[in-house]
Amino acid sequence: MNVAVIGGGGREHALVRKFAQSDRVETIYAIPGNDGMRDIAEVVPEIGETDFQAIAELCSSKQVEWVVVGPEAPLSEGIADYLESRNIKVFGPRKEEAKIESSKAFTKNIMEKYDIPTASYKAFTDYDAAYAYIESVGAPIVLKKDGLAAGKGVIVATDMDEALAGLDALMSDSDAPIVIEEFLEGEEFSLMVLVNGDYTHSFEIIAQDHKRAFDNDEGPNTGGMGAYAPVTHIPESVRQEAVDRIIKPMAEAMVKEGLDYFGVLYLGAIVTENGVKTIEFNARFGDPEAQILLSLMEDDLVDVLEKVGRKEAFTLTFSPGFKVGVMLASAGYPDAYDKGNALDFEAVREKSFVSGLRQEEDTWVTSGGRVLLVTGEGQTIEAAIDSAYTNVDQVKFNEDELFIRRDIGRHAIK
Structure with a gap:
């Protein structure tokens, strides 16, 4: 079958790679995609992620069976509604359901009404x-x-x-x-959940993102400066508490509110002295958590989507060990930053996910704030951290032009 992935960042690079592993997938269309995907997908940079008519025409002409939407903007603008009205299957919530991310007040009102733990x-x-x-x-x-x-x-x-x-x-x-x-005190974690109405399948492992720009969780909030999984120092009982007290009640609440959510629901949660509470919901995979979790997932993504579509019970399988990702970002991010700075990551390309790079002949140059997620793995979290930073150190760049955090995954080492 043919599939399409909407978006052009590192999360979408991970989705494209995951589909490329499937024996069931023939061609992947990345819309608009990025140059890091060209080895495994047909990249369509001339179509923007919110050009719904052009996306629909391509999907119809190329007989695309599944569209998976990565970023929040097209979801909040109604891409699922548009494509589904043209009989194109979409994994991603419709505009009204996507308000769970696009309107914090909307989501807070639901949580308050149905007594779902939050600040x-x-x-x-x-x-x-x-x-x-x-x-x-x-x-x-x-x-x-x-x-x-x-x-x-x-x-x-x-x-x-x-x-x-x-x-x-x-x-x-x-x-x-x-x-x-x-303000809630405690340790945060990310849980991805596959949702179809009142049906939910929560990932069997959790991840941890690093939102602040600089080491020791200092500086402004960003889109994410690195992530790792699994988070074994937070016990399974906490993940299960999140499922029982937050995920399942939220899915039931949305149904009661007349919503029909189909897609990934991201739970950003915190472990407080009064139990697990909700920090936020997002209407899509987290970035950079998706790059880590999808790399660890051993299941065929097409099979997973179809099982969720049928509301089947199943278990996801994840590779043993740990995976850590470190984000290279443009100096100045998340505020103003320059573009067009060169870097060389060829030595670790298979271990990296492109977020904001473009190729100019034989040179890669920056085109965004977050640029490249470089990963490492190991049988222990310490080994995975060492592997990730060994790989980062093989990337060649001007240290005045890009920066990284040097403490990704350190929360897991007690």
């Missing part, structure tokens, strides 16, 4: 009211933009100066609401 919160559209609320509750506190922000529209303010500056930043350029949340 206490209030939503504001009025600056003065939000200002007064922050002054009344104090810091630390969390401010979130209500809408898509590529993982960067969150400010964790440790003091009042940061909180009020964050309020100014989030409310200065948009009329969209902001959500102000209670």
Whole structure:
């Protein structure tokens, strides 16, 4: 069969690689894709990820049987609705269901209504009211933009100066609401869940992302500076608690609200002294968690999609050992950064996922904020960390132009 992957980043590179391993897949169309996928997919850079008509025409003409949507933007704009109306199968939620990511207030309201554990919160559209609320509750506190922000529209303010500056930043350029949340203490983890209405299949292992830009979890929030899996120092009982108290109730709540979710549901959760609580939901695979989890998954992705479509019970199989990914990012990210900087990753290309690179003749140059996820693996987390950084050190780049974190996976070493 032929399949299509929508998106052009590292998560989509991982999806393309996973489909390329399937004996059932003949051709993969990556729309728009990136140059790192050209060895295993037909890349279609002339079609943008929100050009629904062109995507539909290509999928119809090429007899594409499955479309998997990677990024949040086309989901929130209704790509699943558009393609399904033309009898093209899509793994990804429709516009209304994708509001679980595109509207934090929408999602918080559902969690409050159905008593799903999360931080206490209030939503504001009025600056003065939000200002007064922050002054009344104090810091630390969390401010979130209500809408898509590529993982960067969150400010964790440790003091009042940061909180009020964050309020100014989030409310200065948009009329969209902001959500102000209670700050939760604890260790975070990511759980991917396959959902079809009231049916859920939670991944049997969890991952851990590193959101802050710099070592020791310092600096601004980013789309993710690295990830690893499995997270064995967080016990299985915690994953199961998340399934029982958050995932299953949320799926049931969406059905009760008249929603019919089909796709991946990402749970960002935190282990607090009062149990597991929800930090966020996303309507797609996490990035860079997808690169790690899909690499570890031994199952055929087409088989998995079809089983979810039929609401079948099954077990995912993951390779033994650990996998760690370290993100190379452009200097200045997540704020302003330069493009067009050269790097050479040929020595570790098979161990890397392209996020923001393009090829100019024989040279790779940067084209985004997050550039390349370099991975390593091992039978212990320590060995996987060592492997990842050994591979990173084989990438040639100017250290004034790119940066990395040197502590990915260290939370797992006690």
